[in-house]
Amino acid sequence: MDTIYALATASGKAGVAVVRVSGPLAFEAGRRMSGDLPKSRGVRRIVDGQGDLIDEALVLVFEPGKSFTGEAVVEFQLHGSPAIVATVLRELSEIDGLRHAEAGEFTRRALENGKLDLAQVEGLADLIEAETEAQRKQALRVFQGALGTKVESWRERLVRAAALVEATIDFVDEDVPVDVMPEVRELLTSVRDEMQVEADGVRVAERIRDGFEVAIVGAPNVGKSTLLNRLAGRQAAITSDIAGTTRDVIEVRMDLGGLPVTILDTAGLRETDDVVESLGIGIAKQRAAAADMVVYMVVDPSEVEHDFGSDSLIVIAKDDDQLADGVGISGKTGAGVDRLVSVIEERLRSKTARIGVAMRERHRIALLKGCDALDLAMGLVDTQTGLADLIAEEIRTAARATESLVGRVDVEDLLDVIFSSFCIGK
Numbered sequence: 171m172d173t174i175y176a177l178a179t180a181s182g183k184a185g186v187a188v189v190r191v192s193g194p195l196a197f198e199a200g201r202r203m204s205g206d207l208p209k210s211r212g213v214r215r216i217v218d219g220q221g222d223l224i225d226e227a228l229v230l231v232f233e234p235g236k237s238f239t240g241e242a243v244v245e246f247q248l249h250g251s252p253a254i255v256a257t258v259l260r261e262l263s264e265i266d267g268l269r270h271a272e273a274g275e276f277t278r279r280a281l282e283n284g285k286l287d288l289a290q291v292e293g294l295a296d297l298i299e300a301e302t303e304a305q306r307k308q309a310l311r312v313f314q315g316a317l318g319t320k321v322e323s324w325r326e327r328l329v330r331a332a333a334l335v336e337a338t339i340d341f342v343d344e345d346v347p348v349d350v351m352p353e354v355r356e357l358l359t360s361v362r363d364e365m366q367v368e369a370d371g372v373r374v375a376e377r378i379r380d381g382f383e384v385a386i387v388g389a390p391n392v393g394k395s396t397l398l399n400r401l402a403g404r405q406a407a408i409t410s411d412i413a414g415t416t417r418d419v420i421e422v423r424m425d426l427g428g429l430p431v432t433i434l435d436t437a438g439l440r441e442t443d444d445v446v447e448s449l450g451i452g453i454a455k456q457r458a459a460a461a462d463m464v465v466y467m468v469v470d471p472s473e474v475e476h477d478f479g480s481d482s483l484i485v486i487a488k489d490d491d492q493l494a495d496g497v498g499i500s501g502k503t504g505a506g507v508d509r510l511v512s513v514i515e516e517r518l519r520s521k522t523a524r525i526g527v528a529m530r531e532r533h534r535i536a537l538l539k540g541c542d543a544l545d546l547a548m549g550l551v552d553t554q555t556g557l558a559d560l561i562a563e564e565i566r567t568a569a570r571a572t573e574s575l576v577g578r579v580d581v582e583d584l585l586d587v588i589f590s591s592f593c594i595g596k
């Protein structure tokens with residue numbers, strides 16, 4: 171096993187920069203850089219191969235099995251100067267048996283050493299990416315092992331169900347002491363239902379991770395771009411009194427009470443002979459259809475001529491004097507905009523109620539595979555044809571599907587994909 175090193179903190183100037191070394195030669199490398207090593211932590215003079223001082227640093231020592239990676243780890247907590255970091259990395263590169271870490275390689279070792287399961291690794295990737303409060307909380311729950319806990323409880327029930335079924339194989343029909351099938355059915359149903367609920371929650375979990383989309387639509391000139399600019403607090407879109415000003419979709423990222431949201435400003439909807447404008451209108455309709463929510467702006471309620479479904483909100487535009495009872499906004503003065511933002515936030519938040527511990531398409535596919543296998547198994551149980559070995563096989567398929575969530579099986583080819591999204595030093 172190579173010993174790897176990397177800067178663990180972001181590059182650039184900072185108060186402190188952390189360089190980590192992990193692997194069998196970590197302590198030796200640590201001694202070479204700082205003379206003797208502290209038992210757990212201590213301030214040391216960091217020197218180069220000639221004995222010249224590079225920095226005075228805090229050195230942390232983690233015994234094998236008691237570090238993030240599970241390996242021997244030495245950390246140099248240096249003054250956060252690009253020159254110091256570059257010199258320390260160069261000195262480490264000159265030590266035999268040490269090489270620079272690849273993206274995610276520390277975390278990969280944590281996985282290989284059983285410090286984290288695969289779902290926790292995914293949670294950690296999301297945690298580092300998290301920019302809003304909802305993203306942080308969701309990622310942290312997965313990082314803490316919530317999916318692993320669920321998988322374990324499903325696995326226990328499936329193993330028991332399979333054992334009950336297999337016990338009947340060894341008996342000729344009339345000798346089976348009790349009918350185990352009611353208990354098997356109960357176990358399978360409970361697991362299946364929970365897996366389905368988790369699978370259903372993935373779509374919303376993905377929205378928390380990647381952001382909700384809210385599309386602003388309406389006729390030309392109602393003030394869509396003016397509203398976008400008000401929400402963004404800057405001039406993100408051009409506004410003018412010429413109908414048909416906006417053609418491309420303009421996106422602004424926002425943090426609405428911890429929820430990541432992308433607001434889309436779109437081309438005004440109308441019949442037009444202008445080729446470019448009608449292209450823009452086509453895209454506007456597509457994006458509105460795909461959005462999590464649509465804010466449909468009209469100056470007059472009698473102008474409503476499109477139906478954007480239940481996830482749409484009709485607001486009265488240009489209501490500078492707040493005459494429209496509670497649903498009017500003015501992008502120009504800002505009147506009613508805070509109220510609109512609260513309504514959007516509430517609507518989106520109500521969608522998050524269904525989130526469980528499965529967060530990704532990968533999880534959803536594995537869960538549905540498990541559900542399918544359990545449906546097959548339960549179908550066989552119901553036919554009472556005594557196909558115990560087939561039932562047991564389907565149950566095992568379901569168990570394997572759940573285990574793939576935490577990486578116990580079938581995931582080798584996934585690892586490269588997952589780790590390549592990490593930063594170097596993690």
Ligand SMILES: Nc1nc2c(c(=O)[nH]1)N(C=O)[C@@H](CNc1ccc(C(=O)N[C@@H](CCC(=O)O)C(=O)O)cc1)CN2
Nearest residue numbers: 178188190210230232233235236237238239245247596
């Ligand atoms: N300086 C520093 N801060 C960090 C990390 C790190 O590697 N270094 N982490 C990395 O991402 C996170 C913390 N993760 C860690 C997880 C386990 C251990 C560890 O050594 N655990 C020992 C107990 C050690 C002790 O209590 O002294 C153990 O599990 O036995 C350290 C860091 C966030 N902050």
Ligand SMILES: Nc1nc2c(ncn2[C@@H]2O[C@H](COP(=O)(O)OP(=O)(O)OP(=O)(O)O)[C@@H](O)[C@H]2O)c(=O)[nH]1
Nearest residue numbers: 391392393394395396410414415416438500501502
């Ligand atoms: N009084 C008033 N005027 C507004 C308001 N919002 C926008 N306007 C004006 O209405 C005109 C059109 O505004 P835009 O924001 O460009 O309208 P739009 O809906 O983006 O128009 P298109 O991009 O052409 O679809 C501009 O002259 C704005 O100054 C408002 O709330 N009150």
Ligand SMILES: [Mg+2]
Nearest residue numbers: 394395415416
């Ligand atoms: Mg516009």
